[in-house]
Amino acid sequence: MNIPSIENCDFQGKTVLLRVDFNVPIKNGKVHDNTRILRTLPTIQHLINASAKVIIISHLGHPKTKDSSLSLRNIVETLSQLLKKEVKFIDTCIGQRVQRAINAMSRGDVMLLENLRFYKGEEQNDLNFAKQLASLADIYVNDAFSCSHRAHASISCITKFLPSYAGFCLQNELKHLEKVILFDAKPITAIVGGAKISTKIKMLIKLAEKVNYLILGGAITNNFLLFNGVSVGKSFFQNNVNDLLRDVVETANKNNCKIIMPEDVLVAVNSDYSTGILRKTESILDNDVILDIGPQTLSTISSVIASSKTLLWNGPIGVFEYSAFANGTIGVMKVVSSLTRKGKLISVVGGGDSLSAINAAGLTDKDFTYVSTGGGAFLNWLSDDEMPGVAALRLALD
Secondary structure, three states, X not given: OOOOEHHHOOOOOOEEEEEOOOOOOEEOOEEOOOHHHHHHHHHHHHHHHOOOEEEEEOOOOOOXXXXXXXXXXXXXXXXXXXXXXXEEEEOOOOOHHHHHHHHOOOOOOXXXXXXXXXXXXXXXXXXXHHHHHHOOOOEEEEOOHHHOOOOOHHHHHHHHOOOEEEOHHHHHHHHHHHHHOOOOOOOEEEEEOOOOHHHOHHHHHHHHHHOOEEEEOOOHHHHHHHHOOOOOOOOOOOOOOHHHHHHHHHHHHHOOOEEEOOOEXXXXXXXXXXXXXXXXXXXXXXXXXXXXXXXXXHHHHHHHHHOOXXXXXXXXXXXXXXXXXXXXXXXXXXXXXXXXXXXXXXXXXXXXXXXXXXXXXXXXXXXXXXXXXXXXHHHHHHOOOOOHHHHHHHHHHO
């Protein structure tokens, strides 16, 4: 991987600025899914054991202002329970108040700072904001693979000012994904769901070059149905993307990759999400909204997966948040996990929504070969794009 590892650094008595991804679902002020937090514990514990002062920074959501519902204060109770240790919190992330609080810490203490995105400098990759963050610590550690595709101040700019290392979560993500990207165990199937085709086009083209089967799910399927002359009623789709779709289809045809699209779907009518109505894809009506695949499509997908050796999955197949439209995503999840447990399938699943879908199916990350915490980062990696956070660590090594 050629990035500096925390295993090769002496943290004794140092103050460490640890960038993690605690962008987790919060409901009524409580953490609803702690998967991303759990993944950072080995790194945090390593730093605690090394008698470092551990200063944790993260973002949460997409705040327009300092919104209390997106405060990282909501994370403190869960993190303290998981570490079995009090985690201090301060409601800012730069300035003299933070520095005084750090000075008052003992070795092995942990402090969580406020949401980085409450400050415009974070997403603007502002040099001065990165310098202010860096002034708080002696060493920087990036353990946020799922954010490392972003050129943000706390990800790619901060490494200019501090000795910088990769945490265990980031290293594990890269190690597993590098193995998969070799595309050795064939046949290979990829499932790509989600809403916007434009954000996934590079990955779709890359996958169409490499995989044997490309299964489309979620709202991006609607664009492919329209491209093939099939009505999608009132379902969500993007305009002006036919050239992108044509590139995917032509790439797939050139590389003998079969694109799998729904034969039947479940639709909602008149915004009634309590009941799904089954339609053949060629029989969708004007008021229909496609929200899941039907049983015939589920059967076809299951057969394709059963014939495969490797599966890559990013994004849910349907709107699984509504019980009436969860059967497709959960059904496929169970097929994949069953084949994985039997040793018949290498399965790699990525994306925040996918983590939630795994939980909704009553499964855990142990039911798959590897579950990535990254959504956009997972897409970025599969698209062969250099990730700014990883590139910054490589430069730090030089």
